[in-house]
Amino acid sequence: MAVPTTAPFANRHVRPATHRANRDPAWARWALTAVALVFLAFFLVLPLLAVFAQAFAKGGAYFLAAIREPEALASIRLTLFTVAVAVPSNVVFGVAAAWAIAKFRFPGKSLLTTLIDLPFAVSPVISGLIYVLVFGAQGWFGPWLIEHNIRIIFAVPGIILATTFVTFPFVARELIPLMQAQGTDEEYSAVTLGASGWQTFWRVTLPNIRWGLLYGIILCNARAMGEFGAVSVVSGHIRGETNTMPLHVEILYNEYNIAGAFAVASLLALLALATLVLKSLVEWRQTGTA
Amino acid sequence: MSIEAHGIRKKFGAYTALDGVDLNVPQGKLVALLGPSGSGKTTLLRIIAGLEFPDPGSGRVLFHGEDVTDVPAGKRRVGFVFQHYALFKHMSVFENVAFGLRVRKRSHRPTNASIAERAHRLLELVQLDGLAGRYPSQLSGGERQRVALARALAVEPKVLLLDEPFGALDARVRKDLRRWLRRFHDEIQLTTIFVTHDQEEALEIADEVVIMNKAHVEQVGTPQQVYDKPASPFVYQFLGNVNVLRAPALAGSLRRGLRPDEPAPDGQIFVRPHDIEVTPHDAGGSGLSAIVRHIHAAGPQARLLVEQVQTREHVEVEISRSELTDLNLRVNDLIRLRLRQTHSFDEDYAI
Numbered sequence: 001m002a003v004p005t006t007a008p009f010a011n012r013h014v015r016p017a018t019h020r021a022n023r024d025p026a027w028a029r030w031a032l033t034a035v036a037l038v039f040l041a042f043f044l045v046l047p048l049l050a051v052f053a054q055a056f057a058k059g060g061a062y063f064l065a066a067i068r069e070p071e072a073l074a075s076i077r078l079t080l081f082t083v084a085v086a087v088p089s090n091v092v093f094g095v096a097a098a099w100a101i102a103k104f105r106f107p108g109k110s111l112l113t114t115l116i117d118l119p120f121a122v123s124p125v126i127s128g129l130i131y132v133l134v135f136g137a138q139g140w141f142g143p144w145l146i147e148h149n150i151r152i153i154f155a156v157p158g159i160i161l162a163t164t165f166v167t168f169p170f171v172a173r174e175l176i177p178l179m180q181a182q183g184t185d186e187e188y189s190a191v192t193l194g195a196s197g198w199q200t201f202w203r204v205t206l207p208n209i210r211w212g213l214l215y216g217i218i219l220c221n222a223r224a225m226g227e228f229g230a231v232s233v234v235s236g237h238i239r240g241e242t243n244t245m246p247l248h249v250e251i252l253y254n255e256y257n258i259a260g261a262f263a264v265a266s267l268l269a270l271l272a273l274a275t276l277v278l279k280s281l282v283e284w285r286q287t288g289t290a
Numbered sequence: 291m292s293i294e295a296h297g298i299r300k301k302f303g304a305y306t307a308l309d310g311v312d313l314n315v316p317q318g319k320l321v322a323l324l325g326p327s328g329s330g331k332t333t334l335l336r337i338i339a340g341l342e343f344p345d346p347g348s349g350r351v352l353f354h355g356e357d358v359t360d361v362p363a364g365k366r367r368v369g370f371v372f373q374h375y376a377l378f379k380h381m382s383v384f385e386n387v388a389f390g391l392r393v394r395k396r397s398h399r400p401t402n403a404s405i406a407e408r409a410h411r412l413l414e415l416v417q418l419d420g421l422a423g424r425y426p427s428q429l430s431g432g433e434r435q436r437v438a439l440a441r442a443l444a445v446e447p448k449v450l451l452l453d454e455p456f457g458a459l460d461a462r463v464r465k466d467l468r469r470w471l472r473r474f475h476d477e478i479q480l481t482t483i484f485v486t487h488d489q490e491e492a493l494e495i496a497d498e499v500v501i502m503n504k505a506h507v508e509q510v511g512t513p514q515q516v517y518d519k520p521a522s523p524f525v526y527q528f529l530g531n532v533n534v535l536r537a538p539a540l541a542g543s544l545r546r547g548l549r550p551d552e553p554a555p556d557g558q559i560f561v562r563p564h565d566i567e568v569t570p571h572d573a574g575g576s577g578l579s580a581i582v583r584h585i586h587a588a589g590p591q592a593r594l595l596v597e598q599v600q601t602r603e604h605v606e607v608e609i610s611r612s613e614l615t616d617l618n619l620r621v622n623d624l625i626r627l628r629l630r631q632t633h634s635f636d637e638d639y640a641i
Binding site for chain 2: 185186188189190191192193194195196199203204207208
């Protein structure tokens with residue numbers, strides 16, 4: 001006869017066979033780690049290596065030539081210019097929005113919070129199309145813009161608008177929870193001590209959010225450089241004029257210039273790696289000072 | 291500088307935080323705003339500071355007779371200390387204290403040397419001069435609180451406002467610091483209002499106590515006045531432990547133990563645990579029969595929880611340890627209660 005399982009003795013006897021979460025056998029731990037590493041290798045490391053391998057497939061000279069080609073240089077310049085406008089704008093908008101949401105009570109606050117997330121929720125292609133519908137030749141302001149000889153769609157302003165829209169949430173999203181957690185007491189202290197709003201912002205608020213802000217800027221920057229969908233819709237793909245780096249990569253690829261495409265792509269990949277390093281540095285500083 | 295507030299109303303949406311509150315704080319006094327959470331005391335303090343504003347057209351705030359209702363916080367010359375200190379985390383203790391001087395307009399800004407001198411003098415005043423180079427995260431709660439105080443004093447305020455100044459400290463530090471604050475106030479003689487929900491704290495150090503409840507001021511007076519002559523059942527209950535007895539329960543034998551002017555027969559009687567005398571039941575005489583249910587003998591006083599035989603109401607009684615020894619009480623013993631001092635109010639009051 002088996003001992004009833006409710007008896008203390010039976011329990012004691014059975015216990016070694018049951019696993020607690022922190023007592024997984026070695027093989028399970030190794031297997032799980034291996035699965036994760038294999039997945040990482042296949043989906044992240046391998047493609048990254050492939051990018052660089054393809055970029056240098058025809059040798060270093062070809063790589064340099066592909067990058068130095070006037071159209072490639074133009075795309076790099078345009079990307080940098082777009083980022084130079086879009087990222088600072090989003091820093092200003094993002095800080096202002098986060099400040100308003102975190103530090104004040106006002107009607108429509110939850111609506112504003114939802115709106116900030118809109119660019120994440122909407123497909124980038126739709127984001128681009130919105131601008132075509134608004135500013136394009138057939139759009140709402142199209143005739144007026146043509147009359148005044150202002151080009152937005154299929155021109156640099158459209159690219160900047162689309163990029164700014166798509167990357168808008170990064171800074172604000174990063175700052176809102178941070179500023180909400182910090183509350184308003186320090187700002188109020190500064191105010192009772194006679195500081196103006198401007199002084200309060202520069203001397204109290206900004207130092208408190210600097211690492212979060214930097215983190216947001218890094219993410220925003222990475223996305224702004226890499227944005228494809230929205231920019232593709234509004235750009236018009238005019239070579240040497242409205243092609244950003246991701247668009248230039250696509251064109252080269254479609255022309256079967258694989259090595260050239262990957263050469264430019266490797267620049268973007270390098271940027272991504274640099275972003276990751278910066279990001280970890282900032283995260284390390286953030287936890288260090290917290 | 292004296293502080294007056296007249297007819298202050300403040301609503302947050304549908305919630306009324308202050309409903310026509312008046313306040314009068316004479317020059318140089320230390321006044322406690324005492325009340326349970328949600329009574330509106332912090333809102334009143336913030337309105338005095340200029341961090342919140344009363345509802346339009348509702349009331350005025352006067353400093354030394356001068357209307358400051360529409361003056362922004364930075365121009366009122368108030369020193370405000372927050373419950374959680376609100377020190378600037380990224381600045382050293384010294385820079386925290388110097389902040390109020392550094393943000394002044396260039397024409398009014400002292401030189402660096404005199405800023406440094408003043409900051410060090412203030413840190414000396416709060417007994418923290420050795421910690422000028424530390425950061426807030428490296429300080430204890432009590433030290434942070436004193437840094438916050440020094441920072442508030444740096445701008446030479448006319449009024450000092452403290453929001454739950456000891457709320458975030460542990461019990462021992464809290465006691466030390468509140469006595470220190472009393473001495474400190476006597477030294478600097480600055481009109482001071484502090485908010486607290488701790489009646490012991492308010493009664494111990496304040497010159498005057500303003501008791502608030504549900505957006506109203508219930509009573510204003512010296513600690514002794516409000517403790518001995520509470521204006522309402524709320525005040526009576528808030529300022530210490532109290533038993534509320536239904537008057538019918540006091541029929542018969544107990545009535546004889548009371549002064550004739552005391553309770554109305556159908557009202558309620560309030561009696562503090564230490565105002566009840568315990569005698570053995572078989573000794574006879576007047577008094578209310580009760581059974582001892584619990585005895586808590588830890589602490590300076592012994593606390594008994596007894597149940598009235600007639601009504602089964604529970605009553606808390608405090609007697610000295612030596613009395614407890616003399617009576618030789620045990621749980622389930624039958625005793626008699628006599629009420630030495632009771633209080634009753636005219637208006638109906640439900641618990």
